Every structure is written in structure tokens, then in C-alpha cells.
Amino acid sequence: AVEAKIAPSMLSSDFANLASEAERMLRSGADWLHMDIMDGLGTSQTSGLLWLLIMVASCKVKEIYSLLPVLSFLFRHFVPNLTIGAPVIESLRKHTNAYLDCHLMVTNPIDYVEPLGKAGASGFTFHVEASKENWKELVQAIKSKGMRAGVALKPATPVEEVYALVECENPVELVLVMTVEPGFGGQKFMQEMMDKVRALRKKFPSLNIEASSSLIIHLEIPSMLLLIGSFTAVDGGLGPSTIDAAASAGANCIVAGSSVFGAPEPAQVISLMRKSVEE
Ligand code: DX5
Ligand code: ZN
Secondary structure (H helix, E strand, O other): OOOOEEEEEHHHOOHHHHHHHHHHHHHOOOOEEEEEEEEOOOOOHHHHHHHHHHHHHOOOHHHHHHHHHHHHHHOOOOOOOEOOOHHHHHHHHOOOOOEEEEEEEOOOOHHHHHHHHHHOOOEEEEEHHHOOOOHHHHHHHHHHOOOEEEEEEOOOOOHHHHHHHHOOOOOOOEEEEEOOOOOOOOOOOOHHHHHHHHHHHHHOOOOOOOOOHHHHHHHOOOHHHHHHHHOEEEEOOOOOOOHHHHHHHOOOEEEEOHHHHOOOOHHHHHHHHHHHHHO
16 A cells, blocks of 8 residues: 655645644544745746836846846846744744744745754655755755755756756655646646656655655665655645645645635545545
8 A cells, every 4th residue: 555645735724823723634534744845036037027128128238236136136036935934833833833834935945944854843745946056055954954965956947957856866755746836826737747647656666655654764675766666745626626636646745725624524635535546
């Protein structure tokens, strides 16, 4: 049997009652709590780009340098939404021992490793689009703080871009396939993304899919194969009507926000999703 991890996305919770919402999800059968950490709001990149082009067009060469701070302002946000950061994780940690699965939708993930490690985060999943050059250093730093390293990819990013992070000496331990555009809960599930999940499963066939992470160390088989077998996550638009597509493609870690929090009985949705993955 496959081991499922059902991770309600706390983005859909009542942030003003985070501790009791977390408790409610755990009582309802959640394995992990998915914490969406985002770094921005406002300026969308397209309108920002347009504005920048107009500025550049009306500039002399020397003046272009003065636009550099503007440039960094425009592109410092990974998503057009702002949620929580390390201080909130630290506060929540005082109320629960649960696995806090942090999903970093930020431009500079490396800056968050130390604070989140200190705050008590359990998993640290960064975006491959935000870590082009320094992913090795990043994975190393995450693990050295005692967190599980994961990599996420946006819908437009080809799955091949994460392969190197899985087939290296110090691999990530989870791949998170985004099934909506990152930034907001409640969007429509992108079924096409299941090709990425299938591709990951094919490229990294799990030798022992039921192996738990503690077993992996003792088996002395290349850890990446087992680890990818353990955690291929999907995030966005998951619920009773989309879970079977995700589960049959090979996803075993399910992040779901609105379908769980919006249900009269979250426990029913969680158990239904678990059954779909495990059977
Ligand atoms: C989107 C987040 C998701 C989101 C999922 O940026 O990464 O975790 O909250 O919410 P639903 O299940 O509502 O799509
Ligand atoms: Zn997420």
C-alpha cells in the first residue's frame, strides 16, 4: 500500500484562530499542516513590465541605471499575495507538535531558511523558479537546520527542471507539483499537470513505495528513488472530485485547502482522499 500524506492548506483557515484551526484539522485526520508562505502583493508582473518598458523607452542611457531599484522592486515578489512568515510558524509551533509543511512562494528562499528553522518548521519546499543557481546550497542549508527539503514547480515550468534536484548526491525529499497558479486557494485543478506526476513516477520508479523515511536510511538504496516514491505532492484544486485523477497518476501527498475547510465535515473529505491514494 502507498502511504498517503493529507496536508490541509492552512491558507483556507481562519488565520485569527490558527491554533484551534490546526487542532481541528489534526482531529479530522490530517497528517501534515501545509503552510503557504508568500512574499508579495500588489503589482502584477505583466502590468509592472509594461510600466517598466514605458519608463525605459522614455529614458536616456545614463538614466537607465537609476531604474535598477525600480526593477528590483518590481521583481521582488514571487506571488501577488502576502500571507504569513516565520513569526507565525513560531507561534503555531508553541501550540502543536504537528508536521508543519512550509511552501515558500518567495523570490529569495535562502533568506527564509534560518528563520524558519528556528521557528520550528518541519518541511521547507522552495520553488525551482526561485532557485536557479543556488539550489545545492539551499538544499544543504535546509537539511542542516533539520528540515525536510522539497522543490515545487509552477504550472508553466517543465517537470525536467526538477530532475537534477532529485538525481544528485544531496537530493530533495519531496517534489510538489502545483496544480493551480501559486498565490491563492480556491482555483480550478489543472488536470494536465498529472503528466508531470506520471513523468516523475516513471523517471524515478519507487523501489519500495511504502518505505517510510526512517526505513530509507537503513535500506542503503539510493535515497532519492525511495524518497521520490514517498512524496510526490500535488497542490491546488484538490478535493473529492479531483483526487482520483491525482492519486492514479501517482501523487501521494495531497495538499487541499478550500475543499477541506469548506466542507461541513472536513474529516470525511480527508478520509476520502486518503482512501483514494492508499487503495
Ligand atoms: C496556492 C497554495 C495552495 C492553496 C491550495 O498558492 O499553494 O496550498 O492554498 O488551496 P486549494 O485547495 O483551495 O486550491
Ligand atoms: Zn501550497
